Amino acid sequence: MRITFKPMVVAGIAALFTAAVIAPALAEIKKPANYPTRPITILFCFGKAGGSAQSIQALQGPASKIMGVKVNMLSKPGGGGLNCLPDFAQTPADGYTILQHIDALPAKYAAGATDLNPAEDLEPLLIMNVAPxxxxxxxxxxxxxxxxxxxxxxxxxxxxxxxxxxxxxxxxxxxxxxxxxxxxxxxxxxxxxxxxxxxxxxxxxxxxxxxxxxxxxxxxxxxxxxxxxxxxxxxxxxxxxxxxxxxxxxxxxxGLKWSPLLRFRGLFVKKGTPKEIVTYLQAVFKEAYNTKEHQAFIKRKSLDIVESYRSPADAKKELEGAIATYAKVFKELGQKVRPGL
Amino acid sequence: MENFINGTVLLFTDPTGIAIFIFGLFGGLVFGAIPGLSLLTLAAVLLPFSAWLTAEHAIMLYGVIYVSGVYGGAITAILFNIPGSVENAPTAFDGYPMTRKGQAGKAIGFAVTCSAIGGTVSAVLMMMATEPIADFAIRAFGPVEVFAVVFFGLTVVAGIGTRSLAKGWLSLLLGLFLGVIGGDPVSAVPRFTMGSLYLTGGLNFVPLILGFFAVTEVFVQGQRMASGTHVPSKVSVAYPSFKEFWDLRVAVVRSTVIGWFCGLLPGIGATLAAFVSYNEAVRWSKHPETFGHGDPEGVVAPETANNAATGAAMIPLLALGLPGGALTAIMIGVFNLHGMDIGPLIMVEAHDLVWVLFASMFWASLAILFLGIVEAKGIVHLLRIPFPIMAPAILVFSTIGAYALRANILDVYTMFGAGVAGFFMRRSDYSIPAVVMGLILGQIGENVFSQAMVMLDYNFLNFFTQPISAVLIGGGLATVAYNIFKHSRSYLATFGRLDETTAHEPGD
The missing domain is CATH 3.40.190.10 (Periplasmic binding protein-like II)
Known part of the structure; x- marks a missing residue:
């Protein structure tokens, strides 16, 4: 079972209500023309009670308040985080579907298990969790x-x-x-x-x-x-x-001398999403990340052992670094690596 | 008892609380009944607004929606062969044939009463012993045992909705096949995808179920109209008698137990409950051949079980923080919105709140009984709408339901494809229920099978080293052997008689 998209009428009422009550207080982020006019869905690739779901739930409320539309969550677990990618690939690059993914994506790209190169094919909005x-x-x-x-x-x-x-x-x-x-x-x-x-x-x-x-x-x-x-x-x-x-x-x-691999979770939109929408979403989620409500979540969940926030530019570097790191690790372990890495 | 009274008082002494209770009750019934607008849709829509309510009201609202929404899907399953959600699909197997036989009122009566019984018993058990039961369930049932439950269930499916065992098995295998299309659950290895991105993502339950049930039915009735053999469903508001309920008491008890235990299993919930319960009703019936053709027990079993699973699903959620299904997972979000982490400490940290939830689910289960009786007398009159008006409406609702899932037009094509396939399968006496059972139970089973095999060192015989799985797998194999024996005997008897007849033909 999964959370379905709600009908347009209810969505419209929800959007208008939220926009009317909350959005004026947070009007400093410049909105693109005609965006967003309907709910935004965050598609995530793991089950509903784990870290991915918790991290989205923590940002969902603040982001929704800032944008004035509802932010939905849609879970598609399975395949070690890959079974959700065909669903994401079928959505248009319009900023209404955001992919939440973790370090598994660059790692599986390095292993050749998926052709989606997160450092090239996705626009990062932020990395919001980094944890040992x-x-x-x-x-x-x-x-x-x-x-x-x-x-x-x-x-x-x-x-x-x-x-x-x-x-x-x-x-x-x-x-x-x-x-x-x-x-x-x-x-x-x-x-x-x-x-x-x-x-x-x-x-x-x-x-x-x-x-x-x-x-x-x-x-x-x-x-x-x-x-x-x-x-x-x-x-x-x-x-x-x-x-x-x-x-x-x-x-x-x-005495284990090894730099441990870290779990990171980030939000991404498709390459080709209009630039003003990408910029807007990056600003929205940065603001949502910094809200008191979300910072309390970061502290409560011990997500401050390592600094959790990465800006879009740093997130891109993190993805590139992860691809290189995992390619190296896989080679050391004698496992399959994507040709050319 | 004191806790329960306190929870009830908190619930009903405040007019806002009463209003929210009634809203949740009707909201769940309406959204549960309309395909594509499941109770999950309502739960998701209301999530941000629940932050504006008090914690008690927000939690109570979700408890009520859960109970009434699980029942709501039975109405359209019975009247129009459109299950409101996956866990109501088995209800359509016999509920809709009852409607065609002019027993819609009875079918709804059975569904509502048994939903209320299942939900109420479940709520009471939930209140009595949340923590010890959660501990027991999680220690007794791991992937090995869950796979055994699924296997046991699948072994009776072939006999449902068809007179031919071979066609039943072929239908079941088709369902299992549809379930494996897409990336495999462990490594995402694409299977039977033919390079299609859509198929790589796997076939979704909702368009397939809408296609196999609703669209197929429209086509079947349309063909009958065209050939002049269409007989409209008879409208009957007759409610089941006490004797009819009493005759099904064993089924109710069995389904409550099954629903309860399935509901306890984290990550599985009401869907498994409804399907397994239906299968067991067939297994233990003296007349299994009547299932799929309007046997009231086929309505009683899934509706009792899916509601019995609601209270049970709260147990791992509240005692262990492990959700049983999608709605209980959303409830984690509701608790979070109010600054609480659901999990083992919630019973201590938010004691009053938990009892408000328990009380609301108990009273909601009772309330659907009264609402349902009114519905059974009123809503069946929808059947008076002529088929030429109802058919397009069903197709429009189904199309919206399939499309709304993820705004993908290919889901609509899948639905119509399943509808056409279902039409021809029904004409040839293949079993639609077996296809759907294979699809749903197959996907659950494949997941747990991959985990169980690692735990059992990839040796299938090791299933017999664990007591629960040994009993269930052994029982399943015995069922298959018995069915083959029974059908072989009847086949041989038929052909034996034919041979005898042939042997004594005149002139011999």
Whole structure:
């Protein structure tokens, strides 16, 4: 099931209402002529309860207030973030459909899994989340606790007790898969990875004890950690996270000298979208990002471990850098790389 | 009980709260009933406005929309063979044939009463034990067990809506085939896409369901009009008697249990509930051949189950922060808009608010019972509209429904393509319900199968090492074997008699 576009009449009423009540206060951003006159849809490529959905929900309200039209979300999960691309490709370059995507897009381009080059074929509006990752166990998983606290050494001992013994709840996205490969190589074990498209199922598999460990970003699972359903067991970072000082980190505690791959999430429109619309949307989302409401979300979700905002120009550089980085990593791991990279 | 009373008091002591409750009730019914304007449309439209309401009113509104919207889709499924949303599709399998037999009032009566029963029982269970039930469900059901549920369900599908087992299986396989078109769920490897961008994105449920049900029906009735054999649906406002309900008590209990458990599974929700419940009604019936031809149990089963799933879906949402379906995922947004992170702590942090939600869903389930009784007596008169006026209206609504999904004209072509295919399939006694079941359950099943196989070391026999999956897969295989045995016996008996007749022909 998916969220459908609402009918034009209701959309019109919604737009007029919002515009009349809220927009005048935020009139400083120059609007292009006749845009937007109807709701804008943000198409995202992952499930509805994970980090992508949360990041859109946090911007949805502020952006809607600024533009005076409703901003919808449309989820098309599957294929490790690629099954949504044909839907996006069929939309016109008119600024009414915005694609939200993550580091998976440049990585999969580098792997040759998609021909959409995000650095060339998309116009970035911003990058709004940049975050490192960690490993999480079930909060009451006695196998991996010492004196009631998560103990990564116990996880390691279990993982090393047999190939495929440790079962990881994961997603078919290169950042996660490469990170696991690096951890496997460094720590000397081989895990079994079960790949989910929907975050609810991915988290549920660990909370329910069907799988042993989850690779995820701190903010995405913060509510489960606060409730004791999940517990951080390892930070994949050169130092311990300030938000989790008791959790060991790969750098200081296990001597892993590696610059971790980061999760980033950005908003993009199609190349060919009228320039004034692109400029307008870039300004709108920058303003939405900086609202008090959104900044509270950034703080609450620990998205300030690394500065999360990237301007459109920096976002383009980030995409180009990610393509080069992943091409290099894939070569090192002996995996397929797009010819010419 | 005290919590429930407090929730109810918060709900109904404020005129604004009452107004929002009534708005949600009618809004869900109307949007749930019109294809393309599902309850999700209403939920999405109202999301920004919910920020203007108090947290109690906003959460209550979404609880009410959820309950009434899931029921609303049954009305058009029964009267016009147009399911309002995917979880109402099985209702059309028998609901519409009941309408054709002049039993529309009864069909709506069964649907409304059973929706109310399913929803109310579900709401009560939700209030009694949210946290322990959520913990149990999530520990007992992983990808292996969910795949087993889907497999078990699919094994009875071939017998629905056709007299031929072979045609039933072919229909099911067609549905499974349609479901795999597009990128695969794990790696996006394109399958059967013929280089088409549209097919690479996969076929969407909504245009296919509208095509197979609504458009096919218009074509079938149109052909009958052209050939002078069209018989208008008889208008009947007769409500089911108490005895008729009592006769179906087992089906109601079974469907409530199935709907409840399916609703508990994160990411799946009411759709699986409705389809599995319908399948089980067929499996346990003494007359499975009557399904697809207007058996009231075919209305009772999915409508009880999809509403029983509503309260159950709240359990993983509230206790674990894991949504069961699209609407519960939108509810996460409603909580966020009011500064709360839905999840395990919500029961502590927003105790009163959660009880307002529980109370609103309970009262909404009861309210649709009374509304539905009025509807059963009134709305069936729509059937008096002559077919030459109704047919274009159905096609226009269906076209809008298919197009509104993502503003893509190719979805409209898909809908008409499915309509034409459905027309010829029905003429040849292929099963439309089996196609739709294959399509929906196949996509859910493929996802969990890919995960389950990794967990089971790519060894199918390992499904038998887990108790729940062993029982369900074993039961499914037994069902297939029994069906083949039953049909073979009947085939041999028929041909045996023919041989006997031939052997004693005069002159022999």
């Amino acid at each position: 990752s960690g490993l999480y166990i079930r909060g009451d998983d006695k196998r991996f606790l010492t004196n009631g606290k998560p103990d990564f050494d116990k996880v390691l001992a279990y993982a090393r007790s047999g190939e495929g013994k440790l079962a990881v709840s994961n997603i078919n996205v290169p950042m996660e898969l490469v990170t696991m490969s690096v951890l496997e190589k460094h720590f000397g074990f081989k895990a079994k990875q079960v790949l989910f498209a929907k975050p609810a199922q991915r988290y549920g598999a660990v909370i329910g004890g069907k799988l042993d460990i989850l690779l995820e970003q701190p903010g995405d699972v913060s509510k489960h950690v606060e409730a004791g359903k999940l517990a951080p067991v390892l930070s994949i970072w050169p130092e311990r996270f300030k938000i989790a000082p008791d959790t060991k980190a790969t750098g200081p505690d296990y």
